[in-house]
Amino acid sequence: SQELEQSPQSLIVQEGKNLTINCTSSKTLYGLYWYKQKYGEGLIFLMMLQKGGEEKSHEKITAKLDEKKQQSSLHITASQPSHAGIYLCGAGLVGSQGNLIFGKGTKLSVKP
Amino acid sequence: NAGVTQTPKFRVLKTGQSMTLLCAQDMNHEYMYWYRQDPGMGLRLIHYSVGEGTTAKGEVPDGYNVSRLKKQNFLLGLESAAPSQTSVYFCASSYGVGRVETQYFGPGTRLLVL
Numbered sequence: 001s002q003e004l005e006q007s008p009q010s011l012i013v014q015e016g017k018n019l020t021i022n023c024t025s026s027k028t029l030y031g032l033y034w035y036k037q038k039y040g041e042g043l044i045f046l047m048m049l050q051k052g053g054e055e056k057s058h059e060k061i062t063a064k065l066d067e068k069k070q071q072s073s074l075h076i077t078a079s080q081p082s083h084a085g086i087y088l089c090g091a092g093l094v095g096s097q098g099n100l101i102f103g104k105g106t107k108l109s110v111k112p
Numbered sequence: 113n114a115g116v117t118q119t120p121k122f123r124v125l126k127t128g129q130s131m132t133l134l135c136a137q138d139m140n141h142e143y144m145y146w147y148r149q150d151p152g153m154g155l156r157l158i159h160y161s162v163g164e165g166t167t168a169k170g171e172v173p174d175g176y177n178v179s180r181l182k183k184q185n186f187l188l189g190l191e192s193a194a195p196s197q198t199s200v201y202f203c204a205s206s207y208g209v210g211r212v213e214t215q216y217f218g219p220g221t222r223l224l225v226l
Contacts, residue, residue: 031213031214033214033215035217040220040222041219041220042116042202042217042218042219042220043202043204043217044217045214045215045216045217048214088154088155090155090215099145099157099160099170100157100215102147102154102155102156103154104152104153104154105154
């Protein structure tokens with residue numbers, strides 16, 4: 001079973017609209033990572049959250065980790081075509097050997 | 113500072129052929145990882161290394177071997193390629209253990225096994 005669930009699987013938004021991507025686990029998360037991947041390219045690190053309730057922002061992207069450290073959300077404000085790509089969350093889980101588990105990704109398309 | 117680089121970027125193999133994928137990092141990271149990415153499956157860890165001369169199995173190690181003879185390089189080998197190994201392979205590295213250490217990824221190698 002997938003230990004890290006991402007939703008939605010895909011998303012199409014009009015340029016300028018806001019959107020949210022979720023990453024959920026049934027287990028407590030350690031460092032929660034958000035990456036962005038463009039087609040044919042590697043994963044670009046966006047940000048990492050470690051503490052319950054933590055929130056970080058980079059330009060128009062904000063990521064939050066809930067107090068229970070089992071869910072994270074990635075919010076994009078006023079989306080632009082440059083935001084298009086696949087967003088993946090990765091996390092260390094309680095009971096794991098320290099390696100990261102990744103969600104299956106959310107494919108974001110932004111219509112100009 | 114190139115970060116994490118992978119060679120080759122794309123390769124086509126016939127079933128039964130062998131090949132080696134090379135990953136190199138110039139960040140002096142201790143930990144290195146090999147993942148494969150398949151549609152609908154996400155990223156899955158094949159093997160990883162916690163330091164020069166060490167390797168360990170990940171989630172999907174069968175059919176692959178790895179070596180970490182130098183700290184900066186991590187090699188992934190396919191001894192007898194199978195169509196099921198058609199995938200995109202990513203290498204990553206991190207300073208420390210994965211829970212709270214950011215992994216930095218290479219650009220990927222696209223492998224097609226016919």
